[in-house]
Amino acid sequence: MWTEMLQGWAAQQFARNLSAGTVEARRGTVVRFREFAGAYPWEWTAGTVDEFFLELRALKGAARSTVLGYQNALRMFLEYLTDPAYGWCRQCWERFGDHPAQVFHEWNTARHAQDALGSPGKRPYTRDELEDLFDCADERVLRIRRSGAKGWIPAFRTATIMKVAYAWGLRRNEVRRLDLVDFAPNPQARQFGNAGIVYVRHGKAMRGSPPKRRSVLTLPEFDWAVECVRQWTEEVRPLYAPPRSTGMWPSERGNAAIAADSLSRAFNEVKRAAGLDEDLDFHSLRRSYVTHLVEIGYDAFFIQQQVGHEHASTTSIYTGLSPDYRARVVNGAISRMAGEAMAANKEPAL
Template sequence: MSDHLDLSLSPTRRLRSVRPLHEASFVFDEMLNGWRDQQRSRGLDPYGVEVRIKFIRRFAGYCEKPPWQWGPGDLEDFTVRSMSGSKPLAKSTIRNYQMTVRIFCAYLTDMRYEWVAECLERFGSAPQQICHDWNTVAHLLEYEGRPQRRALTYDELEAFFACADERVETILAAGRKGALSALRDAQIFKTIYAFGLRRKEAASLELADLRPNPAAPRFGTYGAVEVRWGKGSSGSGPRRRTVLTLPELDWVVDGLRQWVDEGRPRLSDDPRGALWPTERGTRVCLRYLDSRFADLRDRAGLPVELSLHALRHTYVTNLIEWGYSEKFVQDQVGHLYASTTAIYTSVGNDYKNRVIAQALSRVYGDSHAQP
């Protein structure tokens, strides 16, 4: 194969400028390179693009043949295998895999990219769209997560935070290292709940993101959190929002103030850096947060199906229970659509009882209201 490729050429034109030793592998690589360029040209997240490229390689390895030999049966065999066994994949995961195969095949069969003609000339067969309505998972429900996943009850939330605080005291009493990290972890989880943050949003916070709210001067510089790395739509980049500190959750202010004034300076002297630095001066990673949450959850004796994201679900649920409007809650958590916020809401029996008591009182008079 030629040692020098002109990367300014399209993938199909680059193919004609070389004589590869392994033609099939070389053509497949150029297909992926072209597809990568197409996705990046749309402004899609580079990490997400590489995840899709990696999956297509994995799918090709499963099929044991190149894309121009794939058929619908290959997708169906992969899907059935993935949905069976001791650890079947979730329906939403299967759909994402199928969608990745669908858009890759759409790229290959688009006549503007000349892959069909190129493969016919070289191999005598051409790529085809192997995904259709009768062999892919239909999206019928807005929420397809596991039914066990839910918001925490008030007792569960109290038990979890008590366990996080107790871990700090236990380490201090034993005279072991790690008390500062334990304090940081406890405050991260309290901040995630008190502001309804996603994992990445919390891990990406910096000192400058703690802002005052002129409408609530009593909170000082902790009246709001500026989220600069919110989840965005495909190609849009991060979506920014400001999350206000709520009076029902004002206890988070004391915790944040203690961490910023006393805890964080022992790990970092950067006045503009990460809010949650590690002992090595880096940011806490998402995997660490998941692991630490699971450890505290198990220590508190909570159900294993509860994940770190359940704190965000709990925040949404509690705000609805406390009487905040759906639009306010939607803006606080950064949902583009109100229907998404509704999925997160699982109000408790106490709230439902209060609502029905108010309805009874309104219709039948105060004597029917629940005492």
């Protein structure tokens, strides 16, 4: 019965066009809760819910977003089991004299009451921090190469991926799954050569939808990244990529793309070597892109299109304006007000 419940729930989710990764992650959460409870769904209680999440938060230090994700998965599983259309309650009652009940309620679960659940430490890099990060990545490549040790090409790959993620505002999965053909000329900006546009084919998917595609224009402020891409694709990648490979960042094992975990580990090594805050992560490169475009003065809707946000409010969450920029805005406003006041008080010419 338990196995059939899991299989039926998986089928329901696939019918909603959810990805295999999402379905498997939710299944893992449900299996973990069953093992903790030592009981099957028709025996679960609200008290078990409290004990499970007390251990998850107090003993294992799970983040709020992790807790929310677990609770949503378990709630949806019980919604499926208690739906009369699937008949699980009737079958359980006939076989066990008991039936599943919804034990995840408003009073014992977290609510998604805001758009961003990340740690307060999740913020954009300052320009100085970015410079330290990229310098550390480049120095790591030189140090490995001069020592004669293997590994300078993977280190070069990591450094280039970081710069590309920042210069085009890409998510980790978006940048790691790029192909050579995803870089193309922009007829309106030929100075960027073959990197005038980046076509993102693996953007963040909406629920039940395939990955969202978009094109990201190369901007003049990031023209330095064009040379980084050229150096990687023409000089370094050919030393590393298997024959007929089209992946932009092939892995050490010859796979089409570097694994997400491998990229995160390599990035974290560079970040720690640069002495940066632990809360600053790979996604902070994207936050920095949005913030710096706002500071430069790009239109808000243009920025939203560049980063592929469905709503402008999402883009605003990413923005963390620097104190220097805010000071310039205030000083500019004061100067304008002073100028207007002086013009108003100026005596008319006779």
